[in-house]
Amino acid sequence: MATIDSFNPASAREWLARLVAFDTTSRNSNLALIEAIEMWLDTLGVRSTRIVGAEGRKANLLFSIGPEVAGGVVLSGHTDVVPVDGQAWSSDPWTLSERDGRLHGRGSADMKGFIAAGLSRVPAMLAAGLKRPIHFALSYDEEVGLLGAPALIETLMAKVRTPSLVVVGEPTGMRVVERHKGIMGLRTTVLGHEAHSSQTHLGVSANIVATRLMSRIVEIADRLASAPPAAAGFEPPHATVTIGVVHGGTAPNILARECSFIWDIRSASPIEARAVYDEVEAYARQLESGIRARFPDCGIATEILSDVPPLTGAGNAPALELVARLADTPDRDVASYVSEAGLFERAGLPTVICGPGWIAQAHQPDEYVETSQLAAGEAFMDRLIEASCK
Helix, strand or coil: CCCCCCCCCCCCCHHHHHHHHCCEHHHHHCHHHHHHHHHHHHHHHCCEEEEEECCCCCCCEEEEEECCCCCCCCEEEEEEECCCCCCCCCCCCCCCCCCCCEEEECCCCHHHHHHHHHHHCCCHHHHCCCCEEEEEEEECCCCCCCCCCHHHHHHHHHHHCCCCEECCCEEECCCCCECCCCCEEEEEEECCCCEEEHHHHEEEEEHHHHHHHHHHHHHHHHHHHHCCCCCCCCCCCCCCCEEEEECCCCCECCCCCCCEEEEEEECHHHHHHHHHHHHHHHHHHHCCCCCCCHHCCEEEEEEEEECCCCCCCCCHHHHHHHHHHHHCCCCCCCCCCCCHHHHHHHCCCCEEEEEEHHHHHHCCCCCCCHHHHHHHHHHHHHHHHHHHCH
């Protein structure tokens, strides 16, 4: 585990080794990492703003290099990572290790490699005489619902003059991602009425009611999959609806009192996502009416856990052109995953996704970023410095 005293990296690789050494799995605090960066910035004379979460265990970090003028570039990255529990790693996931040109460690691709490349160039940014600022926006809890980003974006919009664009450094192989799907994450809870399982007339099984509702969700998912492609370029090219977690019942011979399930809707269209939600809700009200007629204590409730907008790319042409030059690539991609980019765009900021590493390596055992990809991330930062001096 990294300590503050040992935190004095220089190159992107050194930065990555230090960042990986902090176990910032989303269930843990990220404050040690944040404090280490803050102390390093203090030695450079760079002021930073910590945006602490409601529980006080996690924080975003915002800081700027360059003049206080509009038109700067925001470099956005999340500091949290997914768990390594149950994964078969060939080496310590919290110690960066190189094998065959690959730097292995949890978060090396998603997305501490991008953060490392940016932080390694802070001294160069300070020395360059930037004419437009470069802002760093480091968030927490992206992996568990993009929980830290809203407060970070709110502070960014209040503290700095309007940036020209945001680069979210998710691992894209340094290709430019211009659009991604949004996600609505939901938890539905069905309350039944307990009775002996041989006396079904005396109760209502929450499990059976939930199964009927989940069957309707599956029908909707199948219908969307068989419809003509609605989201060009995406894989799959249609909206998806999936059920991820189901919990219900206490014993085989008891009609279940409660059953809950977590499900999500992913679509490139917020209107389409809302239509799916409304259709499921309408059927839930129909089921609820039937069970409450028998037992008033029964019911069905759905909680929206997250509602992250898609990245549409609307009005992003200048931002796309600049990021493509910085990344030295003409390629344009779309992504089916969700990122904080949609939130930045919703705040009115042109936003593009581009970062070292590949999403295929994210969340995997032996996660890695290729040394060539990290070097490409460094080159991106060098071109950004040059462009910000003109």
